[in-house]
Every structure is written in C-alpha cells, then in structure tokens.
C-alpha cells in the first residue's frame with residue numbers, strides 16, 4: 001500500500017517534470033532570439049528540469065525514510081504495548097521471568113506455527129468480493145460445552161475466510177483442549193501461556209476468577225489484533241448460543257462501526273430481552289445504547305489499541321463502562337438478542353442466570369441486515385428522531401400501563417427523576433434495575449426503551465437531561 005503510494009507520487013512528479021519540459025519547449029520564444037539563444041535557453045530549461053528531477057528524487061527518498069521510521073516506531077510501540085499488557089511490569093523483570101518460565105510444550109510450538117502461518121495470510125481487511133474479514137474470538141477455559149458454541153458458529157458462518165474462528169483457551173483443561181483440537185483446521189486454537197497464580201488482594205480472594213478472565217482477555221485480544229493482525233473481531237464466550245442471523249447481523253452493522261466514531265461496539269445482546277419486554281415481531285429493530293452490553297460483541301483494532309495499553313487486572317466489563325474508557329461512545333444492540341447464554345457454571349453467579357439470563361429470548365428469524373439501509377442508526381440521524389419520539393410521546397404512570405388502560409395507540413413515556421424512582425419502576429416492570437457508572441442497562445441518553453403489553457414504552461428522565469450521574473449505582 002505504502003509502496004504503491006510512493007510509486008504513485010514519484011510517477012506524478014516525473015510526469016509533471018516532463019510536462020513542464022515540453023510546455024517550456026512549446027512556448028513561442030519570440031522572434032528577437034536567434035537560434036543560439038534558443039538553444040541556450042533550452043539548455044537552461046533542461047538544467048532546471050534535471051534539477052527538479054533531482055530534488056523530486058531527494059523528496060521521495062526523504063518520504064521513504066520517514067515512512068520506514070514511522071513503521072519502526074509503530075512496531076516498537078506495539079512491542080511495548082504487548083509487554084505492558086501481558087505483565088504490567090518493567091522489561092527487565094519481564095526478561096527475568098521469561099527465563100524462569102518452562103519451555104513451551106510441543107502443542108504450543110504447533111500453535112506458534114499455526115499463528116505464524118495465519119499472520120502471513122492476513123494481508124488485508126477485505127476479501128476479493130469486498131466482504132470485510134472479521135475474526136471470531138471464542139473464549140474458553142474448562143467447559144467442554146465449548147463444543148455447542150463452536151458447532152453453531154461453524155455451521156452458521158457464511159464463509160471460513162470471512163469469519164476465521166480463533167479459540168483462545170485459558171486453564172490448561174485437558175478434556176476441553178481435546179475437544180477444541182478435534183475441530184482441526186476449521187478453527188485456530190491458541191492457549192494463554194501464563195498459568196502462574198495471580199496475586200489478588202486478600203479482600204478479593206473470592207473474585208480471583210475475574211482476575212484470570214481479565215488476564216486472558218488482555219492476552220487474547222492482543223493476539224488477535226497485534227499478532228494475527230486482524231482489523232475487526234467479534235468476542236464470544238464458550239457458553240453462548242447464537243441466532244441464525246448472528247453473522248448477518250455483524251456484517252450488516254459493520255459499516256456503521258466503521259463510519260460512526262461515536263460507536264465503539266456492536267453487541268448481539270439486549271439486557272432487557274425477555275419475551276415480556278420485547279416486540280417479538282421486531283426482529284429487525286436495532287437501537288443505540290450508552291450501556292456496553294457485551295455477550296457477543298464486535299470491536300475494531302483501533303478501539304483495542306486504545307484500551308489494550310491500560311487494560312485492567314480484573315472486572316474488565318465494569319471498567320470498560322467507566323466514562324474514562326467509554327468517552328460518551330455508544331453500542332448498537334438488537335431488540336431480540338442474537339446470543340443467549342446456555343448456562344454459566346463458573347465465575348459469575350448461577351443465581352443471575354437462573355433469575356434473569358435464561359429468560360432472554362434468542363432471535364429465531366433470519367433478517368437480511370446486509371441488504372437493509374441502516375443509516376438511521378448513525379448518530380446524526382438517530383438522536384433527533386429518538387429524542388422526538390421519546391419526548392413527544394404521552395406521559396403515563398405505572399398503574400395505567402400495568403392495567404393496559406391507555407386509550408390512544410402509539411408510544412408512551414414514564415418519567416423518572418431520581419435514582420430510586422428509576423429502580424422502583426424498573427423493578428415493577430421487570431426491567432434490569434442496576435446501573436454501571438450511572439448508566440442503566442440498555443439506556444440511551446438516559447432513556448430505557450422497551451415493549452410492554454403491545455406498546456412501545458420509554459422510561460425517561462426530563463427532556464432537559466444533562467448526562468449520567470455516576471454516583472447512581
């Protein structure tokens with residue numbers, strides 16, 4: 001790419017030189033000059049053109065050097081980033097530790113080779129047919145149910161070239177490794193090499209799992225973006241079922257993520273996606289949300305280059321939701337979830353699954369998102385329309401809504417002005433009532449939009465809302 005542009009600049013400059021030369025030649029030189037004079041002039045011009053050529057050449061050389069230096073420093077930065085990320089410690093200690101580490105086991109060597117091969121082949125963002133290459137990063141540890149997730153991803157993906165699957169395994173759990181290996185070349189299996197115990201503050205001992213997850217995420221995302229060199233990735237965990245249009249959803253929304261810098265993720269998940277709270281016919285409905293939903297989400301390398309260097313040691317999902325990270329950016333989320341967790345035995349608590357997650361409805365109708373016009377989701381189009389719909393809707397109270405006693409059709413609004421009022425109403429309606437960094441789940445501009453008894457409802461603050469209050473929790 002760079003070589004091409006340098007050749008292009010060089011060619012243009014040469015062409016320009018030649019044109020100038022001929023322009024001077026063609027210019028009528030006036031009768032008063034005799035032949036010698038003219039020849040002298042031509043010599044002069046020739047000299048000038050040659051000079052110009054020489055200068056152009058110098059300029060190109062300088063440009064080439066500059067680009068090389070840029071690349072060098074970019075590589076150096078990447079190397080430092082990787083180091084910092086993996087260990088958060090100075091290089092010397094790192095080297096010492098590396099020396100003490102066991103030699104790689106043969107399997108890891110094999111992975112290494114596989115990684116090198118793939119690095120070699122990932123040369124571009126797009127396939128010849130114009131489709132973007134999007135890596136699917138599956139996080140795995142010690143659950144053999146990863147098989148269920150992989151079977152679905154492999155059978156649903158429209159193309160292995162477009163959606164290469166990388167399974168990153170932590171934990172060195174042999175039965176799980178065996179299962180992952182059994183997929184052969186359909187996937188790439190990588191293993192988080194740092195299996196050392198993590199120093200966890202005494203108070204957080206029981207949350208050690210979250211420290212391991214953060215370490216694994218940091219390492220694996222670095223692999224995908226820095227080692228393999230992918231430009232975009234979908235993050236999936238080993239306990240997810242996916243909808244038939246899972247890949248179509250991400251392909252269709254990919255241009256939004258590229259185009260709108262106020263978006264930083266596409267999520268497959270609706271936190272309030274239970275049957276009673278969604279329009280079950282709204283398969284194609286999509287929204288913007290200030291709340292980072294996770295659970296099947298797409299991000300770009302650029303976002304990772306920003307987050308990676310400061311990646312936290314634990315609780316990465318709450319960390320990513322903080323204003324310092326989010327910087328007022330939003331995600332796209334669907335009305336009907338495109339992922340669904342089939343049960344968590346592990347770090348996060350089973351109660352949450354039993355009480356909530358297992359009621360989320362998984363979309364079962366294929367929506368051709370890549371053929372749809374989704375520009376309404378770009379911030380410039382969306383915000384005006386959204387605010388208009390929300391604040392022009394009729395205000396009702398919970399009792400009226402619950403009794404289904406509203407006469408007019410169309411969307412309605414329930415207002416809230418305090419943290420407690422939000423929580424009370426959310427609880428009564430069966431919505432998630434928690435906040436992260438002051439943002440209620442699925443909220444956009446403070447508004448939580450859902451569907452209730454056949455009607456669109458917005459749980460909304462005042463129209464003069466001035467932003468999230470991070471003390472609300």
Ligand SMILES: *[C@@H]1O[C@H](CO)[C@@H](O)[C@H](O)[C@H]1NC(C)=O
Nearest residue numbers: 372373374375376377378381
């Ligand atoms: C897509 O929709 C927008 C409105 O959101 C409209 O302005 C635009 O013309 C549409 N584009 C096409 C190709 O239909």
Ligand SMILES: *[C@@H]1O[C@H](CO)[C@@H](O)[C@H](O)[C@H]1NC(C)=O
Nearest residue numbers: 395396397398399400401405
């Ligand atoms: C809800 O609104 C109805 C109709 O305006 C009213 O009669 C009722 O008192 C309100 N209920 C509450 C709890 O405010």
